[in-house]
Amino acid sequence: MIQVEGLSKRFGDVQVLTDITATFNKGKVNQIIGMSGSGKSVLAKCIVGLHKPEEGRVLYEGQSFHDMDRDEKRQIRQEIGMLFQGSALFDSLTVLENVMFPLSMFSKMSRSDMQDRAHEVLTRVNIVDKDGLYPAALSGGMQKRVGIARAIVMNTQYLFCDEPNSGLDPQTSILIDELIKEITEEFNTTTIVITHDMNSVMETGENILFIHQGRKWWQGDREQLLNSDNVELNEFIFASSLMRAVKKAMKNER
């Protein structure tokens, strides 16, 4: 479980996040949603420790991340896996080397054991026979799947996904969403997905945090999301005609 308490972040004179308090549950797909520029990626970067907040703290299983010493932070980081918007695979490494990278850095496994483990997670994300290819030779969807494999190869406890569907076609997006959900349940990870894709929210969102103008505006589950009377939230989720049709259909059912 990850808890955020009274977190605020500023860049120079610009206040990006103000007093965010939220809980992200273990074994669930927790989602942070909001418009572009609302501060959701900054929040995620504060949670993983890439940005240091001016106020507030982030608790991993009750332990404050920013109060940890260097070794404790390093230890917790080895339990964090992150899928980046652009996958962030290392260009100079092959698919297999990318997935083996965290193991080669931190584990004492033999090379063959590392290869076996990498093959295991690659198979789990449906990437087979692509070991020797470089990231540039893969499609966007494949890069995301390799990114997921790299994120979970160390028996990850905390999985972060920053806009996992960006740049993907709808069909591949659904596959990635399903994969994230399956992995969360299978490995019992605390998963946090940053997204503004409403399809993704409706497919996988179990605990949804809506960020608006750098503040926590709303938190709840899918059912509550559709029935909320929060004006800003409704403007955001029902911006597309598809979602408006969903709402209309729901009203008619009642």
Added chain:
Amino acid sequence: MRLLFHIGRYFMLLKEIFTRPEHLRLYWKRTVEEMDLLGVKSLGIVALLSVFMGAVITIQTSSNIDSVWIPSYVVGFTARQSTILEFSPTIISLILAGKVGSNIAAEIGAMRVNEQIDALDIMGVNSAGYIILPKIVASMLMNPFLIISSMFLSIFGGWLAGVGTGIVSSADYIQGVQYDFQPFTVTYALIKTVVFAFIIATVAAYQGYYTKGGTREVGISSTKAVVYSNVVILMANYALTQLLLI
């Protein structure tokens, strides 16, 4: 104030870079790759420049000392001194700052904007050490070889031009190259080379590592890397010359 900020952050980055590596074997593997990329792959341009510069130095010296009072072996002597003292260690280092420095800044800058550095940080890898240290070690190991090659090729280029055009005989040129040779000049050149290699790798890496934005900013970082490393090399060249030769 801005300059002080950059100097401070540069030294803080150096501290990060020289923190104990997580996995020495991986660092060494990367260092060997960088030696090939930054060193071996620079040999062609260094060789080409050196041969032609040696030839030009010889022809210019010869045309400027056209006097019966000056022995013709002075042409070889001047070519050797110019090459060892200044041309190979300094001018070639400035050229390498352009080739290698821009390469380092662009590569690291692209890694920054593509979030690969963030990925390393999140994994708990010391990103500065993992990315930059192999480049520094590779540059400091390979540049002396490049510069020594440059010295030989430049003196050879001078011989080729001198003998080829008939402005100096082979015997006179070789006599000049050997005349009053002081081995310390080579030591001085190699000390400069190693310092310049460190400057090129670290200044370029600094520019790349702190790139913010997109591809346009990567280009800007690359340009800054070349300009700033050239400026620092010229200042260090003056300081080292005063320290070592006077």
